[in-house]
Amino acid sequence: MKRTAVVLVLVLFALSLAAVATPVAEAHRTWSVIAGGATKDIAVVSNAFHPRTIEIAVGDAVTWQFQGFHNVAFLGGQDAPPLTLQEGDKTYVNPQVVFPAGGKTYDGAGYQNSGLPPEDPKAAAKFGYSLTFIKAGTYPYMCIVHGPAMSGTVVVKERVMGSPASTARQGQTEQTATISAGQKAWAAWKTERQGGAVVVPMIGDPKAGFSLLRFSRRPLVIPVGTTVTWVMRDVFEIHTVTFLGKEKPPEFVIPEPQPQGPPKLLMNPKVTVPTPTKTYDGTGPVNSGILFPPGIPGNPPTSFSLTFTKPGTYAYACIVHILEGMVGTVIVK
Ligand SMILES: [Cu+2]
Known part of the structure; x- marks a missing residue:
């Protein structure tokens, strides 16, 4: 008797989960991109975004996971701010690169920056950046520390075919390819x-x-x-x-x-x-x-x-x- 009741409760619970899950699937989703990566000994580093191009739907968010000293900067059609600033004979790191700028949403206008992860590795591991894209369009971004060669693109559409899971796998695959190419170059x-x-x-x-x-x-x-x-x-x-x-x-x-x-x-x-x-x-x-x-x-x-x-x-x-x-x-x- 008791056993049946437990099973019944579990079944009802599962049904309620299924009922909740249906609307969630249609809600806005969060996609992830890896910024960088490295071999264990850090002899080889990735200076790329994985995947380099991501297609998402209007209203979705992208979260960047930082593996290394990178930033994510959307320039909104402007020139990238310089990494360093000169004051007399002194050189400073540009605060526009170091510190976050902009809000939590992006529509393609203006400068938005993740800022740089903290130097302490434990604090850096928790550092993340998320942006919700509220307007269809193609938005290039870059890491200002590593220059225009380290860039990525977020394509925002009304509807998309891919899933966050398959896109994350693609990112992993791209990162593995980058690191392997670096290991080959290091061996040669x-x-x-x-x-x-x-x-x-x-x-x-x-x-x-x-x-x-x-x-x-x-x-x-x-x-x-x-x-x-x-x-x-x-x-x-x-x-x-x-x-x-x-x-x-x-x-x-x-x-x-x-x-x-x-x-x-x-x-x-x-x-x-x-x-x-x-x-x-x-x-x-x-x-x-x-x-x-x-x-x-x-x-x-x-x-x-x-x-x-x-x-x-x-x-x-x-x-x-x-x-x-x-x-x-x-x-x-
Ligand atoms: Cu060096």
């Missing part, structure tokens, strides 16, 4: 020769959507007197080549508290300003300054050369990506 990575100089390429692929956050798989072993040239072949990232000698790695960004509002974010001149020296004997810090992707207006530096004048083992790092493990060693014999 080699130094090059240019006359007597050794060239260390720092690579990324705009089409596949990955960057490598590594200098070389093994220490570079070179005879004394050799020049090493680090060359940017990556459209997404910035790097430094920094030999610290006995100094501790400098902070990349220094928050400057303000009397009101959020702190200003100064890019540490110890990182951004190159040291003038062209040779290295193991003493004193030597810094390339920021190395930029090739082809940027104004032609900022894209390579750095250093001639090694004394036998020894010299560690160096990219100060931008030191926490991701972008460090290297030069052994001069």
Whole structure:
């Protein structure tokens, strides 16, 4: 008797769920897009949105899941705000990129920005961004940190065929393809020769959507007197080549508290300003300054050369990506 009653209650409960589920299926849905991704050791990172293009219905929402240091910015037909701002000889990270802008809905007009995830990995894991699209149209967006090559599109239609689940699977598949392409490139990575100089390429692929956050798989072993040239072949990232000698790695960004509002974010001149020296004997810090992707207006530096004048083992790092493990060693014999 008791058993029958329990079964009956369960059946009634299931029926009530079914009754509730029917209208829910017709309600507005939430779709998800992954921003970025990485291998476990962060040697390979995705600088792409997965999936790159998403089709949703009017009234639906998109939630971006952040896996890495990215933002989602809808420009509303305007130029992208610059990543950095100059104040005299000081360089600041643009607050327009760092902090969220705009509301919870989007109709294609104006600038809307997720802001950047917090640096702390635990806080970053909880960082998300959702936007409800209230008007049909095609809306491109980008990550301003990694430039126009890291972009995506939200297509908003009256009706759509796909489902959030199948679109999420497509995103996973695209992310796996991007990371695998990066792992292949990392496995095939080699130094090059240019006359007597050794060239260390720092690579990324705009089409596949990955960057490598590594200098070389093994220490570079070179005879004394050799020049090493680090060359940017990556459209997404910035790097430094920094030999610290006995100094501790400098902070990349220094928050400057303000009397009101959020702190200003100064890019540490110890990182951004190159040291003038062209040779290295193991003493004193030597810094390339920021190395930029090739082809940027104004032609900022894209390579750095250093001639090694004394036998020894010299560690160096990219100060931008030191926490991701972008460090290297030069052994001069
Ligand atoms: Cu780097």
